[in-house]
Amino acid sequence: MPQNSRLWLPFGLAVLVATLLGSIVQTQFNLAALQQLGASISPGVRAQATLHDLLGFSPTFAALVIAAFIVALPFTAWAAPVCGLLRWLAFSLAGALAVWLALTTANALAPMPTLIGANRTLAGTLALMLCGSLGGLVFARYSGASR
Template sequence: MTTPASTWTRRLIAFVAALLLAGAWGSVVQTQFNLQALTPFVDVPPSVRLMTTLQDLAGFGSLYALMLLVAWLPAFLVAMLLARRWPAARTALFALAAGVAVIVAIRATDAAVPPPVLIDATRSLAGLLTMALGCVVAGALFAHWTRRPA
């Protein structure tokens, strides 16, 4: 028998895991988009790509995960409430909530900070959607990891 405390612990662990996954995905995506933008001007060897990716995971990854946390909390609350009404759509609701929340957070941050964009990779639609894809997958995984036992 599962207790309410164990259920919330499982949800918290799943949320943190999904957040870390999406944060790492977004960090790697923004790094690779940025390095690709430099390739017409300089050679970017694989060792530099790897080192830059690891440095960005340590630096930018934590900032991005914080942005996701702020965006996901209200989005996941809405998804949870909607999933009570439409349980068959639970995975899609959490995936959609995570993806839309990151797009809204990125565009809201862009509107609030002085540079044209905070995350250069999101300057293009392809970059923005690639960043959001990691959140969609993470949201779906969260829903899967926290589903009720059969």
């Protein structure tokens, strides 16, 4: 858990970015899978499904992101190189790997084979990890941890 009170806002922003982007990614991968099965999905349905998932799926994904980031980001702030490009890379990797670990753990514990549909393919998993990476970069930027 971020111990310094000035880290709560950057932590919240990081979670928000990773969660919202992850929810959008999840929706688009699910819709693409339906299209591969022959479903016709209009732009209106795509937008409606995205909004529905932002409201309905985001809390689930937020729980995974919080559980992952609450360990990964403060640890990275403590352990990462002092300055420069390597520090940015450390936060980017921390966010991506934290999301991957959260997904892997959730899938191991869930009664169904894959808890999050986008996580069924390598491309979907990498896209969700990218969302975590962007969240890690947001934390680095706004926490001062990038300095």
